[in-house]
Amino acid sequence: MDSPPDFAPACRVSPAARAPAARDRLPPPAWRASRNRLLTVMSVLLLAGSGCAEQTQQEALFCPADGCAERLIREIDGATGSVHVAIAYFTHADIADALIRAHERGVDVKVLGEADENVPGGINYDMVGLLSSAGVPYRDDSNPAIMHDKFAIIDSGIVLTGSFNYTHAADERNNENLVVLVASRTAAAFEEEFEYLWSYGVE
16 A cells, blocks of 8 residues: 655535534533544544645654743744633743733733632642733633643644643753644644633633
8 A cells, every 4th residue: 555645735624514513512521521532533534534634844842951931932922813821730930921922912812721720829820810910811721620731822823732831840840741733723623622611711
């Protein structure tokens, strides 16, 4: 069998071809299991039937050597349309400052965090206060378990994700990874997940 080409032509899936989203029918927490099964089936069908693949650019960083926070800040500072963040733990003031700068220049910035850490003495409490005082929209996740996501979507086309939490420990001491994906369809999947979590978030 011939090997597939490195890049096949990009394709779009028409709205009519998409199955109804489980999230439109099920509130949390019951939506999770059914929705995961649906998305898995949809992914298999799309990959099997589309005959196309997305062209992507990929970069892997391993911290502390590769400067994960610096790379993330560079992408935030370059954003022109939107920066949507879902992050479990957030103590890095330089990243918060970058999000505030983006908000001040008119970028649509939204930050979703773990509710259990946004309490006095919690890991995220100070950074949430900093963001909120600058007018950056922030919501706590409503999942009764842990919201352990760590991703940012820049301008609906770039995803930064991995083990990297937005903390000085992650940036300076821990063994962490941050993957940068320039991929519009992948970004759209992350954006869909973010908007769903955001819709159930608590201000």
